[in-house]
Amino acid sequence: MNKVITKFEFNNDATLLTIYNCHDDYCEKLFDLKNPTLMTDIPNSLKACSNKNNTLALVLSVYNYSKTRKILYDQVEIDFDQSKYPNVFGPNIDTILFCYSFQKMISFPMFPITSFLEIGVGSGFISKYILEKKKNINSTLIDINPNSIEYNLTHFPNHHFQETNKYSYFNNFNKVYKSHDDKITLIHGDALILIDLIKTKQISRYDLIVCNPPYIPIDMEEDIESELDFNVVPKNFFQGTYLLRYILKNFENITNNCLLMGISSTSFCIPFVKNDLENLTIHNHIEILVERRVPLKVFDTELKIWIHDDENIKTFLTTHSKEKNNLGFESGCIIMDNILTHVVYVVKIQKK
Ligand SMILES: C[S@@+](CC[C@H](N)C(=O)[O-])C[C@H]1O[C@@H](n2cnc3c(N)ncnc32)[C@H](O)[C@@H]1O
Numbered sequence: 106m107n108k109v110i111t112k113f114e115f116n117n118d119a120t121l122l123t124i125y126n127c128h129d130d131y132c133e134k135l136f137d138l139k140n141p142t143l144m145t146d147i148p149n150s151l152k153a154c155s156n157k158n159n160t161l162a163l164v165l166s167v168y169n170y171s172k173t174r175k176i177l178y179d180q181v182e183i184d185f186d187q188s189k190y191p192n193v194f195g196p197n198i199d200t201i202l203f204c205y206s207f208q209k210m211i212s213f214p215m216f217p218i219t220s221f222l223e224i225g226v227g228s229g230f231i232s233k234y235i236l237e238k239k240k241n242i243n244s245t246l247i248d249i250n251p252n253s254i255e256y257n258l259t260h261f262p263n264h265h266f267q268e269t270n271k272y273s274y275f276n277n278f279n280k281v282y283k284s285h286d287d288k289i290t291l292i293h294g295d296a297l298i299l300i301d302l303i304k305t306k307q308i309s310r311y312d313l314i315v316c317n318p319p320y321i322p323i324d325m326e327e328d329i330e331s332e333l334d335f336n337v338v339p340k341n342f343f344q345g346t347y348l349l350r351y352i353l354k355n356f357e358n359i360t361n362n363c364l365l366m367g368i369s370s371t372s373f374c375i376p377f378v379k380n381d382l383e384n385l386t387i388h389n390h391i392e393i394l395v396e397r398r399v400p401l402k403v404f405d406t407e408l409k410i411w412i413h414d415d416e417n418i419k420t421f422l423t424t425h426s427k428e429k430n431n432l433g434f435e436s437g438c439i440i441m442d443n444i445l446t447h448v449v450y451v452v453k454i455q456k457k
Contacts, residue, residue: 110184111166112175113144117208119178119201119397124150126166127175135166142399144197145170178204181234183260193253194227198399199367199449203317204234206365206394206451211238217312218242218362224296224316224352225249229257231315236261236289245311247292247299251279254293258282264289274307297351303359310361317367318349321403321447322375344403346372353381356454357388363455365394370448371401371422373436382432388457393433395451400444419445 112125112132122141125132136153138146147167154163173186176196181204187195194200219242223232226246236244248254258266264284275281278294292299296316302308321344349372356364372378382391401422403411422438422445429435438447 109171110173110175111170112177114177115141115179115201117179117205119198119205126171135163141198142397143402144176144195176201176230178230178234179208179238181230181237183228183230183233185228185256190228190252190256193250193256194225196228196230198397199317199451200227200230202395202397202449202451203231203315203365203367206453207231207235207238207315209394210363210365210453220244220309220311221313221315222299222311223247224299224314225318225348226257227253227317229253229260231317232257233261235313235315241288243288243290245290245292245299247278247294247296249293249295251293254280254282254291257291261289266291274302277302296348300351300355300359304355310359312360312362313365314352314360314363315365316349316352318352319345320349320367320369321371321401322346346375346378350377350381353378353385353454356385357456360456363453366452366454368434368450368452370435370437370450373430373434374422379430379432379434385454386432390453390455390457391432392453392455393450394453396448398441398446398448401438401447422447 108129110127112127114123114125115121116123120140122138124135124138126135136150138149138153141149150167151164154160154167172188173184175182175184178201183196185195187193218239221235221242222245223235224247226232226248229246232244232246236242246257261284264286266282266284266289269275269281269283271283277298278292280293282291283289299308303310349366349368352359352364352366368378385391423440424437427435427437427439434450435448438445440446
């Protein structure tokens, strides 16, 4: 029997997700999801199915999405099997919103990029998108999670990677790989170390840095140090704002031009993120390129709970003011139709 692959295709501004079952030589459209907020939004998918004629077959296909999924946006695609890489952040709605933001940004002709760095590359979809849309730029992709790097080694089809210790500073990382044309450097290591190396001028600054970091505060006591545990692979790729704040604090010393950063309204439940952003407004332009309200659906592997089921966390995230702050960001979560929701932002910070 032919292998069937479920394909998730987003329209230009990620307001429509079309799902297909693809056989070797043809794809059969299952249904459209308007304003998708999660990658595999089973309840809304089932609702979308119930409006169709062949309901039973469609409902069954929703429950039988293939393990390997094809994710497609603006002619860029990857095949990703979450069950093979369980703790790697697969392409999600905020990944696609990032690509959409990049597309908006490069539509301005005067945006020179010769180098870019992605911090926390995950499945690599954003980097692949940037590399396909902007040819001939040098890139560095880093993740603290070895499985993310293992996956990325295989999915840039025109690039073959080899482990290298070309520069002595590579010894600061677990593993470094270079593509055969020297264009892509893939690092398994801690981005905080990389940031320090750029800051101290051992590595050149990048024209563009993109990062969709963990962005949900974990610490009710606002204890900054408790978030500083980077010796282990993050158990949950959403939680803790330390990396986000470290990048903001060092922005001016690590980029020549611009940073694209993911932030959540929950990040503003602690004062630091807003303070760090406010400090940057003096010498830089800050612009929200995209914002989207989505369910906060995060599993805490340490506490073994869905964080939206924990009453303390829920109270912490919902008791903050929902007013937009002076920078234009909402704070915290609101409950809509019994679902805890937050706003994800893609923000551009650019030197004046
Ligand atoms: C929310 S995921 C984003 C993945 C991908 N960029 C995307 O948007 O689809 C955050 C990523 O940051 C990585 N990460 C977290 N802390 C890190 C650190 N200190 N250094 C490097 N990577 C880190 C995680 O392993 C995870 O892959």
